[in-house]
Amino acid sequence: MxxxxxxxxxxxxxxxxxxxxxxxxxxxxxxxxxxxxxxxxxxxxxxxxxxxxxxxxxxxxxxxxxxxxxxxxxxxxxxxxxxxxxxxxxxxxxxxxxxxxxxxxxxxxxxxxxxxxxxxxxxxxxxxxxxxxxxxVVKDEEEISCLRIGAEIADQALGELLESILVGRTERHLALELERRLVDHGADGPAFPTSVGTGPHAGRPGHRPTDRRVEEGDFLSVCLGATYRGYRCEIGRTFVIGTSPADWQIELYDLVFAAQRAGREALAPGVAHRDVDRAARQVLDSAGYGENLPARTGHGVGLQIDEDPQLTPAAMGKLDACVPVTVEPGVHLPGRGGVRIDDTLVVRPEADGGPELLTITTKELLAL
Amino acid sequence: MxxxxxxxxxxxxxxxxxxxxxxxxxxxxxxxxxxxxxxxxxxxxxxxxxxxxxxxxxxxxxxxxxxxxxxxxxxxxxxxxxxxxxxxxxxxxxxxxxxxxxxxxxxxxxxxxxxxxxxxxxxxxxxxxxxxxxxxVVKDEEEISCLRIGAEIADQALGELLESILVGRTERHLALELERRLVDHGADGPAFPTSVGTGPHAGRPGHRPTDRRVEEGDFLSVCLGATYRGYRCEIGRTFVIGTSPADWQIELYDLVFAAQRAGREALAPGVAHRDVDRAARQVLDSAGYGENLPARTGHGVGLQIDEDPQLTPAAMGKLDACVPVTVEPGVHLPGRGGVRIDDTLVVRPEADGGPELLTITTKELLAL
The missing domain is CATH 3.40.350.10 (Creatinase/prolidase N-terminal domain)
Structure with missing residues (x-):
């Protein structure tokens, strides 16, 4: 080395x-x-x-x-x-x-x-x-390999949580359990404070866990990441608690999913950072959620959880190959909750199969 | 407020x-x-x-x-x-x-x-x-009350850990369990990364937990703290694993205990910071451990875990009433381990009963 x-x-x-x-x-x-x-x-x-x-x-x-x-x-x-x-x-x-x-x-x-x-x-x-x-900004394969392992760890921790009973548990306890599982699976530690939001808190970017308990009918959003050998990745998912999501929940989820997919599909070497942001943002914008959108829809990750590039409307610069970024659009409706979907991907040329998805937990809407 | x-x-x-x-x-x-x-x-x-x-x-x-x-x-x-x-x-x-x-x-x-x-x-x-x-530096009673609650939480978390089986568990798991218990008992979170050191790691200031497992005959030292309403306290204790401590362990423990007591007893309004440090330090120094001592034997706590005053040989200034400080001398013998005892106390005048001990877990040498 x-x-x-x-x-x-x-x-x-x-x-x-x-x-x-x-x-x-x-x-x-x-x-x-x-x-x-x-x-x-x-x-x-x-x-x-x-x-x-x-x-x-x-x-x-x-x-x-x-x-x-x-x-x-x-x-x-x-x-x-x-x-x-x-x-x-x-x-x-x-x-x-x-x-x-x-x-x-x-x-x-x-x-x-x-x-x-x-x-x-x-x-x-x-x-x-x-x-x-x-x-x-541009990582070597050794660095990407650390991010990939970190992403696997985060996927494992999240997968195990989904197999447990969630109703009645507090946001804080779920966050702590996720962090324990990250370390159990070999992480140096959490990449950032784990965010768990239920009900009206779901979908709020950077929500800090409270003592609110998970209830039937809630949206539940979780954002976590592992640090592995110093490298930090990020995954965020939103679920519905109970057997059958409400219509508004399905609609909102499908919309955020479409926005997040558009962002992911825009990732390629040479694409402007702002164009990735726009790809995701315009899906939400044209559905009427333009006003409540966060300032950015993604960012670079590496030795810090928040690095360049910034995926924002005003960002300058273009993506290179081997740049790991998050794609994480979301919508939060005050008082009702919302949806956020967040992946870590590595920009790769088309010839290499396009963007490499590091966080592979399903993005289907799960009712838990 | x-x-x-x-x-x-x-x-x-x-x-x-x-x-x-x-x-x-x-x-x-x-x-x-x-x-x-x-x-x-x-x-x-x-x-x-x-x-x-x-x-x-x-x-x-x-x-x-x-x-x-x-x-x-x-x-x-x-x-x-x-x-x-x-x-x-x-x-x-x-x-x-x-x-x-x-x-x-x-x-x-x-x-x-x-x-x-x-x-x-x-x-x-x-x-x-x-x-x-x-x-x-000087706290009001509202602030001291937050520190007192934080100290109670840390005492509870530590007390529960001592009731569980320790042999065979790793430093990292013990540290995670302590942090979970801190939050269970109402802490905002840990006041700093919990330190757990076993065997040769015991007594090392700021030791970051590893995958080493607790073994019979080990020294085990633990340093943790709770944040409560933003205020951060600290407690550190050292234990022996097994039924009967070795002679060198008892001697070293008694020595560090005496040094820590001397430091605690030196706390009073008007006493120079360096004199508190000297009180603790000279006990270890005269026993021949002068060379391997850490640079300081205590420090202020509050909204940050490490504030003024600094209790060091070269520190300027004198203690005031209502200043919370740690007293935390220790000795670490490379390859063998060591002892560290750490309390958070509030400086109080003699007329008010002298220094107020916030962290009340016993400092007898426990064999676990």
Whole structure:
């Protein structure tokens, strides 16, 4: 694996040098992990002029879930508390003779930025922008394989829940049980706080579970994901509780299903992000639900559950092959509930069979 | 409750005006919650010259755990995605006629700070420092009551675990079960990731649970906490698995117990933070464990699990009454394991009975 991380750092160094900086400081944890193999507590990565260095305040953990620092990197553990690896890295960069250091201005606080400037006064601090986030958008097959395993785990956890009795249980308990099952099946942990919404809460994006109990006739929507080796996927499904869904439930479900299918089918290399959003959105829009739609219908996933690209009406840019995204339109009717269907897929060219669906739990309307 | 939040904002405004700023922008979530009663997603609080305003990207959640925004504050929900409430707040401050705005430079990123400057070019951006964190150190009885309930919940969860069979179960499963029990007993959630360490992992501060199973003869150390109405407490205990602890285990336990008791007994208003640390530390130091001790033996708790004061050898400042802190010395012997004992207590004057112990699970060495 060491070559993978070294190659990623080489690509970043090229971008950085092209931007006029001899050295770069990466501080955002997911970016550190991407380039160094692990991000121990407080870790920052210095791409120096003479040597790369991983600085942290604690030694790396010996758990597969935490990753393993690339052995070709020199590791420096600073004594705590209060030591800031970013400040120490500034000093190292200056000592290496760098005249400018590109930093992650979207992650470093004003106070830390100033402390680096004080510790290394001869260093010009420049902006690295979202260079690492941009490198992270297209995944390699190793990364996709972690997402695929995470998706399998989430499918398993959800499948087992559906076999149990749901009526009378609270949203909070169902969410906890799903999270336990994720870990049982080998996840590092949940990819994000599991959302379970029943009745009027169903279909609300990001709903935090309450003590409301599942009742006959409810919509029940569930959104969960597993983290596996640091990679985070997402699946969301909506069910009906009881033997026979009401007509409005079937209609709403069919509509959201059609929107979600349209979004999935729009995924292909070269397609504009906004066109994927529009494909899903216009189905709901033309049925009269335009006003209550969420701001986006999907987003990238990877080392973070919410990465680029953003699938929104105003998004710029086009999809590439090997970009994993969610497609997750939904409709929520205040006071009544709603439907949300969410898959994680990998963009693949037509010749490779089109988009690869990672979350394979059925999307038929199940009455439980 | 509204008066409580208004009074806190008044105190902050006084500090802020004394520092030469007419307006202040609070962005750190725990600080926002402290001053506004709740911190909906992305929320920032503007203490303006003519009006205070809570700006966020999502409406407040209707859950007790999330708190409820002070109704005397005007609420503005910005349409997402991409809207930054901090930038919007800068514009409002400028429109209100403020000439300078104090911001939390230890929380705002360089990029957000610059965006505020661009949106409000006539506004001078000053530093608010850790003014809100300083206000938060001394708690009122309402806050202490939330910590007390959280501690009771953690005690219950731990007590139930001790009644179950432990041998053969993995650290990860024990940690998950504890977290489930915390929620069962009414916690908003765990206050931090539950730590369970067995055998060679026992006593390691911040140990992340692995798949190692509990074995006869192990030390087992557990550290957990409940969040209740936003307030986070902490308890840590170490047990021996099996009927009769080994001599080295009894000796090490007694030593750490003595150190922890010395730390607890040192807690009183007016005592220097470093003297509390020294009281606990010197017991371990004089027994020859000075080299492997963690950097601190305790810390404040509240809306965050790790707040001021820090109980370290170099800490400045003195304890006040009504400051909740942990006392948590420990010794970890690489390859063998160790002991850690951790309580949450509230500093109280002698006349009120001395330090109030919130986490009351026994600290006798239990053989399970």
């Amino acid at each position: 060491s070559e993978v991380y070294a190659a990623r750092r080489t690509r970043l160094r090229e971008r950085c040098n092209a931007g006029g900086s001899a050295a770069a400081l990466v501080s955002r944890p997911a970016n550190v992990r991407y380039l160094a193999g692990a991000a121990p507590r407080g870790a920052v990565l210095l791409l120096g002029t003479t040597e790369d260095l991983l600085l942290c305040t604690e030694p790396p953990e010996d758990r597969p879930a935490a990753g393993r620092p690339d052995e070709s990197l020199r590791l420096r553990v600073l004594p705590g508390p209060g030591a800031d690896p970013a400040v120490a890295a500034g000093g190292v960069a200056e000592a290496q003779g760098a005249d400018s250091l590109a930093v992650e201005e979207h992650h470093l606080t004003v106070a830390r930025h100033r402390a680096i400037g004080s510790a290394a006064p001869r260093l010009r601090l420049a902006g690295l922008g979202q260079a690492v986030e941009q490198l992270r | 509204s008066e409580v939040y208004a009074a806190r904002r008044t105190r902050l405004r006084e500090r802020c005006n004394a520092g030469g700023s007419a307006a202040a922008l609070v962005s750190r979530p725990a600080n926002v919650r402290y001053l506004a009663g709740a911190a909906p997603r992305g929320a920032v609080l503007l203490l303006g010259t003519t009006e205070d305003l809570l700006l966020c990207t999502e409406p407040p959640e209707d859950r007790p755990a999330a708190g409820r925004p002070d109704e005397s504050l005007r609420l503005r929900v910005l349409p997402g995605p991409g809207a930054d409430p901090a930038v919007a707040a800068g514009g409002v401050a400028e429109a209100q006629g403020a000439d300078s705005l104090a911001v939390e430079e230890h929380h705002l990123t360089v990029a957000r700070h610059r965006a505020i400057g661009s949106a409000a070019p006539r506004l001078r951006l000053a530093g608010l420092g850790q003014a809100v964190e300083q206000l938060r």
